[in-house]
Amino acid sequence: MNWINFPYIAIPSIVLLVISSLVVILPINKKLKTIIANTSSVLAILLFVYFIISLWINLDRPPLRTLGETRLWYAFFLPIIGIITFNRWKFFWFLGYSNFMAIVFIIINLTHPETYSKTLMPALQSYWFVPHVVVYILSYAVFGVSWIVAIVGLVNFKNKDNKKLLQIADNIVFIGFAFLTLGLLFGALWAKEAWGHYWTWDPKETWALLTFLVYLIYIHLRSFHKGKIKIHFWVLSISFVFLLAAWFGVNYMPSAKNSVHTYSQQE
Amino acid sequence: MTKRKLFQHPWKYKEGVLISILLIIIGLVLGLLTKKPINSPAFPTNLSLIVTYTLLLFAIYKFEHKRQIVQWLSGIPAAISSTVLFAFLAALLGFIPQVSTGMVMNDSLLYNLGLTHLTTSWIFAFGYIFFVTTLGFATVKNFMPIKKKRIGVLLSHVGLYVIILAGIAGDGDIKRTYFILQNNGEPTDIVKDFNSETRYNTPFKLELNKFDIKEYNPKIVLVDAKTGNIIKQNNSRNFSAKNNAEADFKEWKIKVVDFLYSSAPADSFYASFNETDTLGSLPSAFVEIYDKNNKLINKDWITCGNFVWFRKNIYATKNYYFAMLSPEPKEYSSDVTAYLPEGKKETFTLKVNSPKTIMGWKLYQTGYDDTKGRWSNYSVIEAGRDPWLPVVFTGIFLLIGGAFYLFWLGGKSIEEEEEVEEEVEEEVDHN
Numbered sequence: 001m002n003w004i005n006f007p008y009i010a011i012p013s014i015v016l017l018v019i020s021s022l023v024v025i026l027p028i029n030k031k032l033k034t035i036i037a038n039t040s041s042v043l044a045i046l047l048f049v050y051f052i053i054s055l056w057i058n059l060d061r062p063p064l065r066t067l068g069e070t071r072l073w074y075a076f077f078l079p080i081i082g083i084i085t086f087n088r089w090k091f092f093w094f095l096g097y098s099n100f101m102a103i104v105f106i107i108i109n110l111t112h113p114e115t116y117s118k119t120l121m122p123a124l125q126s127y128w129f130v131p132h133v134v135v136y137i138l139s140y141a142v143f144g145v146s147w148i149v150a151i152v153g154l155v156n157f158k159n160k161d162n163k164k165l166l167q168i169a170d171n172i173v174f175i176g177f178a179f180l181t182l183g184l185l186f187g188a189l190w191a192k193e194a195w196g197h198y199w200t201w202d203p204k205e206t207w208a209l210l211t212f213l214v215y216l217i218y219i220h221l222r223s224f225h226k227g228k229i230k231i232h233f234w235v236l237s238i239s240f241v242f243l244l245a246a247w248f249g250v251n252y253m254p255s256a257k258n259s260v261h262t263y264s265q266q267e
Numbered sequence: 268m269t270k271r272k273l274f275q276h277p278w279k280y281k282e283g284v285l286i287s288i289l290l291i292i293i294g295l296v297l298g299l300l301t302k303k304p305i306n307s308p309a310f311p312t313n314l315s316l317i318v319t320y321t322l323l324l325f326a327i328y329k330f331e332h333k334r335q336i337v338q339w340l341s342g343i344p345a346a347i348s349s350t351v352l353f354a355f356l357a358a359l360l361g362f363i364p365q366v367s368t369g370m371v372m373n374d375s376l377l378y379n380l381g382l383t384h385l386t387t388s389w390i391f392a393f394g395y396i397f398f399v400t401t402l403g404f405a406t407v408k409n410f411m412p413i414k415k416k417r418i419g420v421l422l423s424h425v426g427l428y429v430i431i432l433a434g435i436a437g438d439g440d441i442k443r444t445y446f447i448l449q450n451n452g453e454p455t456d457i458v459k460d461f462n463s464e465t466r467y468n469t470p471f472k473l474e475l476n477k478f479d480i481k482e483y484n485p486k487i488v489l490v491d492a493k494t495g496n497i498i499k500q501n502n503s504r505n506f507s508a509k510n511n512a513e514a515d516f517k518e519w520k521i522k523v524v525d526f527l528y529s530s531a532p533a534d535s536f537y538a539s540f541n542e543t544d545t546l547g548s549l550p551s552a553f554v555e556i557y558d559k560n561n562k563l564i565n566k567d568w569i570t571c572g573n574f575v576w577f578r579k580n581i582y583a584t585k586n587y588y589f590a591m592l593s594p595e596p597k598e599y600s601s602d603v604t605a606y607l608p609e610g611k612k613e614t615f616t617l618k619v620n621s622p623k624t625i626m627g628w629k630l631y632q633t634g635y636d637d638t639k640g641r642w643s644n645y646s647v648i649e650a651g652r653d654p655w656l657p658v659v660f661t662g663i664f665l666l667i668g669g670a671f672y673l674f675w676l677g678g679k680s681i682e683e684e685e686e687v688e689e690e691v692e693e694e695v696d697h698n
Contacts, residue, residue: 088675119483119597122619170678178674185663185670194620196443196631196651198659199434201386206361213354217347224343245361255364 001054003068003116009051010106016044017079017099024092034087037095041083044102048076065125068116071105073130074137078102081138089171097141128190132183139179143215143243146172150236153229162229169236170222177215184208203255207246214239276335283348290352290397294390298380304387307439310654317432324403328411341404349394349401356394360385395435402428419672426666430659437655442467445633446648448475454606458650469650470626472606476614478635478646479602482594484508484528485550485571489516492586508552508591518559519583524566525553532570537579540568547575547642550594556583574639593640601632601646617648628652 001009020040023033052072055063063069082098085091109115120129149169153162187208188198199205218235225231274282308316331337339345359382366383381388406424409417444458444467454472459465484507489498498516500506506514506521513522529548530540540551551570558564565581571591572578580588600618605625607613615623617632624630628650636643653659 085674089677122596122598125598125618126620167678174673174677178670181666181670181673185667188663189660192656193622194631196622196629196633196649197441197653198656198663201360201365203361206357210354210357210361213350213357217350217354220343220347220350250361253362255360255362 001051002058003055003113006051007110009047010110013044013047013075014103014106016040016047017103020044020079020083021096021099024096034090037086037092038083041079041095041099045076045079045083048072048079052076062127064127064130065119066116067118067120068109068112070120070124070130071109071115074105074134075102075109077130077134078105078137081134085175089175093145094142098138101137101141123194126190126194128186128193132186132190135179135186136183139176139183140243140247142172142176142179143240146176147237147240150233150240153233154237157230157233166222166229166232173215173218173236177219180212180215184212203250203253204246206255207242207250211239211242211246214242276339278335278339279344280348282339283344283351286397287348287352287355287394290393291390294388294393295380297389301389302379304381304384305389305392306387307435309439313436313439317436320399321403321432324400324407325410328404328407332408332411337404340401341408345401346405349397352394353398356385356391395431399428399431402431419669419676422665422672423669426662426664426669429662430666431662433655433658433662437653437659440652440654442650442652444469444650446473446650447645448473448478448601448603448648449645450475450478452645454604461649469628470608471628473630473648474604474606475646476602476604478599478643480599480635480641480643481597482641483597484526485594486592487514487521487523487552487554487569488590488592489519489583490580490588490590492588498587508550516589517587519564519587520557520561521589522555522557523552524555527551530570532568532576537568537570537577540570547573549573549576550591552591554581554589556581556589574642596640599632599635601648603630603648605630627654 017040020037023036023040026033052063055069055072063072078098079102082095082102085098086095119125146169149165149172153165153169156162187205191200191205192198214235218232218239221228221232221235271277271279273285307313327337328341332341363377363382363385365385366378375383377383381390385391402424406421406428409421409424413421443461445461446455446458448455452475454474456469456472458467458469460467487506487508490496491498501515501517506512506516508523508526510523510526512526513520527540527542528550529542529544530551531543531545531548532551533539533541540553549570549572551568553566553568555566556564565583567581568579569581569589569591570576570579571593573593578590580590582588598618600616602614602616604612604614607626613625617623617630619632622629622631629652631649631651632646633649634647636645
């Protein structure tokens with residue numbers, strides 16, 4: 001298999017991932033939905049396994065050097081984590097989101113064949129790049145959903161179901177926090193390989209740590225003060241602001257001028 | 268129930284906030300008085316400090332856990348207060364540009380307060396100690412006794428505790444130095460510290476056999492001649508030079524008729540370029556500029572210039588010109604030989620993201636003479652030593668374990684904690 005054959009893998013995968021994501025709206029029972037979602041996701045993943053392995057053999061090196069190859073791994077890992085999380089937590093929205101992001105990467109690859117050979121800049125050519133990005137993509141999305149839950153909680157505060165709502169938020173936040181922690185730690189392990197030290201207080205690192213700390217505060221608040229629901233909704237919604245600052249605010253801050261993460265400012 | 272007075276037990280958040288403010292004030296005052304950064308202790312002081320501190324936490328919790336202050340320090344209100352303080356310090360770090368500690372600074376107020384070198388300031392040290400103490404007590408609490416159901420919570424706390432203690436200890440012992448290896452140079456064991464420029468000798472010698480660099484095709488951009496601002500292609504993508512490539516910038520179209528990756532001017536007027544691979548050869552392109560009516564308005568050779576040749580741009584109008592940027596590196600590597608004691612030697616290739624460890628020194632491809640690009644005469648190799656790294660990595664893997672637990676149990680991972688905290692509260696109430 002080579003990049004020439006990519007559409008033959010990509011298009012069936014997209015179809016399978018769409019089925020896996022949309023099966024939730026079909027008027028069939030939940031058990032059947034789960035079986036269909038699992039089967040189609042696993043088939044899509046297997047197609048990617050086949051393509052990646054044969055490309056690897058063909059290139060005679062791990063396909064990790066170009067932009068197009070990187071997206072291949074995103075499209076491979078996202079549905080895997082999506083289906084694992086779905087089976088554990090039965091969140092159809094999470095499965096849908098992971099599959100959707102995978103489809104986006106597949107489509108970008110299909111429409112930009114020039115990126116198959118576009119070599120990544122040296123700092124990004126690492127085994128850690130893909131896992132680091134994948135867990136962050138997932139954690140940001142999960143926290144985005146928890147933010148929506150928090151806003152709903154604040155707007156309908158009089159609603160009696162608030163406690164239940166917050167319990168939903170907890171599950172989501174804990175999953176997001178697990179991904180966020182992994183992202184931070186994978187970043188540290190990568191930094192040791194690439195820049196000589198695992199932690200240099202680079203502005204992006206600092207803001208990622210800050211995001212980690214504010215969600216840590218939320219988790220500890222939740223474990224102690226069960227009653228103070230309004231405060232929890234507030235903390236949860238404000239935490240997301242820190243996440244956004246870490247995500248794209250950093251590049252605009254005075255401290256960012258020496259950041260190693262501002263790849264867009266090479267010129 | 269009578270209202271609890273400030274600092275009357277059991278302490279809650281007000282005390283946490285006051286202690287944090289107090290720590291900040293003392294930290295700032297100490298900064299103003301001492302006016303210089305503090306250094307992390309090196310081996311063996313750091314090791315004994317860490318061990319003593321950890322044993323002390325265990326002993327205090329074991330024998331004095333009924334004491335109100337210990338209850339408070341190992342409980343959630345202190346954990347949250349200290350995390351808020353730590354987050355506040357991280358936010359300062361995130362907003363205020365930091366200077367490297369080796370730099371000589373003028374006598375500005377920000378510097379004297381320690382805010383421009385926060386990680387080596389007194390307020391950071393105090394915030395850090397507060398955080399480590401509450402984290403330490405929480406960790407110890409999870410050990411006494413170890414509950415199977417809370418193993419993930421234990422992993423997370425131990426992991427974080429180990430990471431940040433070993434991290435700070437490592438800071439005192441870490442060496443980050445660099446070799447400058449000349450092309451065709453002799454093997455050398457001289458390295459310089461990144462911060463202080465102090466010279467050291469490594470226990471082995473290193474020799475550069477060959478420095479190799481591959482570059483991307485250079486980008487072409489439009490420049491506003493008045494401001495010097497770079498304007499990207501209309502769909503905001505980067506435009507790289509190659510044969511027959513064309514792109515729209517503002518109202519003009521630029522077309523690359525002939526692109527030479529390695530070339531030199533054929534005459535002193537830069538009127539034409541020849542393909543060559545002699546010292547200082549550089550990329551050039553023959554381009555045509557069209558206006559919005561597709562009328563050819565200018566055509567000429569352009570080049571990015573380097574240490575041998577001047578840059579040459581092409582004007583679209585008086586106020587706008589097209590320029591070729593210097594090519595960016597795609598891949599660079601150094602083929603080096605390390606000469607070890609007893610006449611052994613080892614030859615290997617260093618690349619960005621693929622370091623190599625020799626006698627406890629981790630060697631990295633770091634840089635080269637970027638004014639000369641692929642004609643660089645030397646390669647910069649970082650040589651780093653961090654004896655605490657295995658400890659930090661142990662902490663990282665423990666915390667990764669904790670993260671998996673959190674993922675698997677979700678909201679359930681705190682239900683147990685609630686029970687425990689309630690027990691503690693009851694206990695406190697009895698006292």
